[in-house]
Every structure is written in C-alpha cells, then in structure tokens.
Amino acid sequence: MSSNGINKALKLQFGLINHESRYLTAEAFGFKVNALGTSMKKKQIWILEQGDQDGAAVFLRSHLGRYLASDIDGKMTCGAENTDPECRFLIVPQSDGRWALQSELHLRFFGGSADNLSCFAQTIGEPELWAVHLALHPQASLLSVARKRYAHLSDGEEEFSVDSDIPWGVDSLVTLVYLDGKYSLKTCDSRFLSNDGKLVKANTNATSYTLELKSGKLAFKDCAGKYLCPIGPTGTLRAGRCTKAGKDELFDLEESHPQVVFQGANKRFVSVKQGLSISANQDEETDLETFQMEINKERKKAMFRTKGGFYWTLVTHGEIQSTATEIEDNTMFDIEWQGRRVALKASNGKYVCTKKNGQLSAVSDAVGEDELFMLKLMNRPILILRGENGFVSHHKSNNTLDANRSIYDIFEMTFNDGAYQIKGVNGKFWYVSFNGPVCSDGEEPEDFFLEFLEHGRIGIKGSNGRYLRGDNGGSLTGDGTSVDASCLWEF
Structure with a gap:
C-alpha cells in the first residue's frame, strides 16, 4: 500500500523470452511448459510472487494459478498448487538486463528451447538467459520507495520531479514504452526521460533502461550502468552515481485511477472549493473540481475522491458532501451512461440533481435535465x-x-x-x-x-x-x- 492509502502496487506480470525469441508458455494440458510462444498472450504471462519477506527467492505463477517447479533431475513442470521448495527460484540479473533463473534447492539453471526445457545447467550460457517483457498495463504512477513520493512533470515542465504526496492529475501519468528488451519512461506530453534528467522528444540510447527487480521493486539501469534515482530537494529523476541498486534506486508502479470533472446542467463545474458541500458552481477546471473515480471491484459502483482524500457521501436530506474518509454504502454511486451525459444514483435509490444554487442532492426519482452531468476524463491524453x-x-x-x-x-x-x-x-x-x-x-x-x-x-x-x-x-x-x-x- 502506498503512503497515501489510495493506490496499491501493481502485481508484477511479465513474459519471459528465451535466446530464440520465444516466450515461456504454460500449457493447460498436463501442466507442461515449453518455449514455443511467438507473442505474449494469456498462456505466456507469469506473475512474480516474493518468497520470504527478506529472502531472495521468488515464485513464478502461471495463468492457471500453478507454480513453476524443478525436480532434482532438472525436469520442469507447472502443476504445483502450493509454493513447495522445488518452486523456489533465484533471479540472477545480467548486465544486459536479462535474467538467469536458478533453482534455490538444486542450484541449477533453467533454460533450453522449444519442448526441451530443463533446470540442470551448472553454468549460465545463452540458453539459460531470459528477457523480461512486462505484461502490466504500461500507464501507471511511479513511486519512489525511499522518498515515499510520486514522480510528476515539474511545474516548469523541464524535468520529472519525485516530490508529490499523491499522484494527482495528468502530470503524474507515466507510460512505459518497451522496445528491444529495454524500457523508456514517457511523460504525458510525449517526451522521454533521458539519463541526464532532461526530457527529450526522441527515444534514444540515453532514454532506454534495462529493468531490474529487487525484493519485488523495480530499478531502471541506463546505458552506462547507472540507475535512475531522485536527486536533490525536488527529487529530480535522473541517473545517479550508483552502479548497484539500493533503496534510493527502487520504485513501485501503482495503478493510475481515472480522474474526472463533472459539469452540471447549469454549465458549471462540480467543486469542493466552497468547503464540505459538493456544488456545481465553478467556471474553471482545477484540482478542486477534479475527482478520482474508484470502481468497487465486487459491487461495480463508483466512488469519487477529492485531492484532500475525502469521498463524496450521502448525508441527511439527500445532500452530497465530501466528508467521508472510509468507504461505506453512502459513498457508492451507480453511474448510468446516457451517451454524452451521465446520471448518478446514490445509495438511497435517488438520482443526484443540481439544485438552483448549484448544490448536489440525491432527491430525484427520475432522470431529467437537472440530473444529467457531463463527465470528462482528465488524466488520459x-x-x-x-x-x-x-x-x-x-x-x-x-x-x-x-x-x-x-x-x-x-x-x-x-x-x-x-x-x-x-x-x-x-x-x-x-x-x-x-x-x-x-x-x-x-x-x-x-x-x-x-x-x-x-x-x-x-x-x-x-x-x-x-x-x-x-x-x-x-x-x-x-x-x-x-x-x-x-x-x-x-x-
């Protein structure tokens, strides 16, 4: 969980590409594995799970929920339902960003080609090297583990700063661009982060990084073998002096929730500028008019959170206020999609309307003009x-x-x-x-x-x-x- 309690670190999902440019594949029949995949589909996606809290071992779980394992003879299977000792692997990162996977129990390396995969090599050769292709959605928020702050495009728009308490607005959106086994960090205005901290239009060797994992966190190594880290009071993101990733060089990728503005039937934007009450009474789109939309996984209802961390909630007489700090029934709304406009239904079964003074209240039984809002997505250009x-x-x-x-x-x-x-x-x-x-x-x-x-x-x-x-x-x-x-x- 991040420091602000809004987002969770994304589970690391990836494909593993062997020396013949084929993906490691988990077959449903017989829980067999091979390296025959030509692209990364469901069967080629693996989830990384950390072993012990402080240990180096990891587990690789397939799309079937089973774990990759190696026996004493090097035979590979992917049918284990539990994290047995034979499922424990050590990641041995190479200078080019590829991984070697070593059985922790048997101390042999995993490799091969096509249907001939085994974990029996005593040394690392080309067949034992795997390129890592992330399968996460590449748009996310980037959190510095050491500083507990988020990266965002600076006010002067000339650097990436790691000094934001919460990932708010389009400036905090980072896009990972994958090319030939390397990753680049792209800003919301389509520039790339260079290793000297500058933002440039072209994706070059200086903007390409190999991805390394340490204790479930990410590190970005540049073409000179140095790692990205936040530097100075504003946390300018650039390659530092370190040739080994420590805590300062580690990052989490976190889910980037949609952030939206609403415009009421009175053509004014819904805001919390006036305090606790939610009213459509502003003509500008600022942070006070922007709300983070979080969809509850089980109930598929929407919650709207302010930059200050408060949720919209239904209070007495149907009024909508921004006073809730915890998720409860009164903070959940159904969204009805009506083409260019949306209607919101509160937990009392009533539709939210814009009153004459701009105040939002859930008092309507049906959808008319006053119950319609224009919804605009702000952080996905x-x-x-x-x-x-x-x-x-x-x-x-x-x-x-x-x-x-x-x-x-x-x-x-x-x-x-x-x-x-x-x-x-x-x-x-x-x-x-x-x-x-x-x-x-x-x-x-x-x-x-x-x-x-x-x-x-x-x-x-x-x-x-x-x-x-x-x-x-x-x-x-x-x-x-x-x-x-x-x-x-x-x-």
Whole structure:
C-alpha cells in the first residue's frame, strides 16, 4: 500500500523470452511448459510472487494459478498448487538486463528451447538467459520507495520531479514504452526521460533502461550502468552515481485511477472549493473540481475522491458532501451512461440533481435535465488499450486495428462534449466501418463514448451505439450489442 492509502502496487506480470525469441508458455494440458510462444498472450504471462519477506527467492505463477517447479533431475513442470521448495527460484540479473533463473534447492539453471526445457545447467550460457517483457498495463504512477513520493512533470515542465504526496492529475501519468528488451519512461506530453534528467522528444540510447527487480521493486539501469534515482530537494529523476541498486534506486508502479470533472446542467463545474458541500458552481477546471473515480471491484459502483482524500457521501436530506474518509454504502454511486451525459444514483435509490444554487442532492426519482452531468476524463491524453487477448495496435498491412498484440500502440485522445475522438500514430482518426471493423485512417474525427464499468476497465461505444470488442480472429470491431469480457478494456 502506498503512503497515501489510495493506490496499491501493481502485481508484477511479465513474459519471459528465451535466446530464440520465444516466450515461456504454460500449457493447460498436463501442466507442461515449453518455449514455443511467438507473442505474449494469456498462456505466456507469469506473475512474480516474493518468497520470504527478506529472502531472495521468488515464485513464478502461471495463468492457471500453478507454480513453476524443478525436480532434482532438472525436469520442469507447472502443476504445483502450493509454493513447495522445488518452486523456489533465484533471479540472477545480467548486465544486459536479462535474467538467469536458478533453482534455490538444486542450484541449477533453467533454460533450453522449444519442448526441451530443463533446470540442470551448472553454468549460465545463452540458453539459460531470459528477457523480461512486462505484461502490466504500461500507464501507471511511479513511486519512489525511499522518498515515499510520486514522480510528476515539474511545474516548469523541464524535468520529472519525485516530490508529490499523491499522484494527482495528468502530470503524474507515466507510460512505459518497451522496445528491444529495454524500457523508456514517457511523460504525458510525449517526451522521454533521458539519463541526464532532461526530457527529450526522441527515444534514444540515453532514454532506454534495462529493468531490474529487487525484493519485488523495480530499478531502471541506463546505458552506462547507472540507475535512475531522485536527486536533490525536488527529487529530480535522473541517473545517479550508483552502479548497484539500493533503496534510493527502487520504485513501485501503482495503478493510475481515472480522474474526472463533472459539469452540471447549469454549465458549471462540480467543486469542493466552497468547503464540505459538493456544488456545481465553478467556471474553471482545477484540482478542486477534479475527482478520482474508484470502481468497487465486487459491487461495480463508483466512488469519487477529492485531492484532500475525502469521498463524496450521502448525508441527511439527500445532500452530497465530501466528508467521508472510509468507504461505506453512502459513498457508492451507480453511474448510468446516457451517451454524452451521465446520471448518478446514490445509495438511497435517488438520482443526484443540481439544485438552483448549484448544490448536489440525491432527491430525484427520475432522470431529467437537472440530473444529467457531463463527465470528462482528465488524466488520459494518450490511450493504451489491453483486452482479454492482448493490446490494441495497428494492423501491419491495412487500416484496421488488432486487439491481440503483445506490443501496444499509443493513441491520442481528445474530448468533445461528453465524447472522445481517437487519433492513431499516422495522424488519422478511428472510425467504425459499415461492416464492423474499427479503422484508423479517417480524415474526419468520429465520436466514441467511454463507460467506466469495472475496476480498471472501460467499455467503448461507437457512434453506431455498439461496443468495441476483440473478436475471435484478433480484430477490433465495433459491433458488440452488450458488454462481456471481449468488450472490456484496461486503459
């Protein structure tokens, strides 16, 4: 749990790529493992679990919830339901960022190719080296373990500073860009962090880092073998002098919740500027008008948190105030998606309306003009989507989009009166073609509607009223009539 209690560190999920550029794969039949995967799909994703609190051992859990294990003869299986001694591995990082995995029990190294994998090598050779490809959604908040502060684009916008108590606003959004086994840190304005602390437009050797893990935390090593760390009073993020990662060089990636503003029927923004009461009475979009939207995993209801850490809550006579510090029934709201506008239903079963004085109250039995709000997403100027089968990216040979790729494309998103327009890497716009596929070569922008449906996942509805989904062939289509797993996207 982070220092502010809002976010949790993300579970480290990744693919392991061998010397033949094939992914380690966990098969459902017989709990066998091989290195035959050509891309990172569900079967190629592994979750890292720490062993003892202070120990170096780790466990690798497959998508089936079973653990990778090696017996005394080096035979590899992935059927263990519990973390037995044969499931304990040591990560031996190499200078190029690759890992060697050593059985803690038998002291042999894991490697091989195709169906011939074993953990019997006494020394590390090329077949025993694995490149690490993170499978997390790459947009996150970056927390310094030592300083307990978050990285954000500085006020002068010339550096990344690690001095924020909470990750608030678009400036705190970090995008990890993966290329050829290295990672770059991209800011919300599409610049890359160089090892000298400067922000630059081009992704070069100086902006590329190898990823290392230590006690479940991340370290970023630059091309000269030095590590990123916060330096000075403002915590300028740059490569320091250290050639070994200590506490100062360690970071957590934390989930970046959506942060939104609401505009009432009176065309004014909902705010906490006036104190405890929530009122639509402001003409600006500042931190006081921005709320973090957190979707409860079990009940799929929304909670809205202020920068000061207080939740919206229903109080007597239906009034909405920002006084709750804990999550309870009165802090949960149902969101009804109505195209360009949304309606909010409080725990008393009444809809939230904007009164004549701007005060928000849950007193309405039905949705009329006063119960409608425009919702605007503030901290996602760029969009990366991951569905149940992989990331969304441009098709290699035509103008359509794939929804099953292990490498993602980054799309630009602009707001338009309750809707969003999405621009591809070629500067052209997304649109839903007449026969279903989503295309990315539009000359004119088309509106799409984001619906925050589950924790960390959205549905996207096209102008045709249908949801975008990943079909069985791996294409992105705009023909979903209802929301199921194929229509939900990490964003």
